[in-house]
Amino acid sequence: MTQVKVCKVFTFDAAHQLVGHQGKCANLHGHTYKLEVVAAGAPQGPDHPAEEGFVIDFGDLKQAVHALILSRFDHAFLAMGTEPALPALMATGSKVVRLGFRTTAENLAMYVCHRLRTAGLPVYAVRLWETPTSWAEVLAADIPPQGPTYRTVGGCDVDEDGD
């Protein structure tokens, strides 16, 4: 059966901070992220008894990505958990998502891809645009079933061994 890829594109606004980064992204700042979710599968056959010819209904994909990712990430501070501003933001009721990893485009793309796959979506790849000129992409097949290995240190946090 022919495999077909379909893609749904989303945007969300969020703040983050790469503590220890040796450049401007060490500051708390925001992005309008663009998220491309690519699903793959056979659009016809025994897995599709309704025979609409969909890999997945775009509407169902939209609903799932909103529920699993966008409702949490949009207008939130995406935090690793060690940012100096985090206690103040939480104390004042700001929307915060504690992720436990550095909020690089690479880590966030892996997180989104793994989250969608573990929810049962036929996700093939996730591409996350951090700015109009910068994106990170991950293939679901490259993430082990137990989940991604995230980078948790960086910039001035890196010791002599690079860990």
Ligand SMILES: Nc1nc2c(c(=O)[nH]1)N=C([C@H](O)[C@H](O)COP(=O)(O)OP(=O)(O)OP(=O)(O)O)CN2
């Ligand atoms: N490989 C990565 N590099 C950088 C990341 C990242 O997540 N992965 N993140 C940042 C900053 O958070 C920020 O996104 C700055 O990125 P940059 O592309 O440098 O942003 P600009 O606004 O300068 O983009 P231009 O389009 O070039 O003006 C840094 N690096």
Ligand SMILES: [Zn+2]
């Ligand atoms: Zn940034």
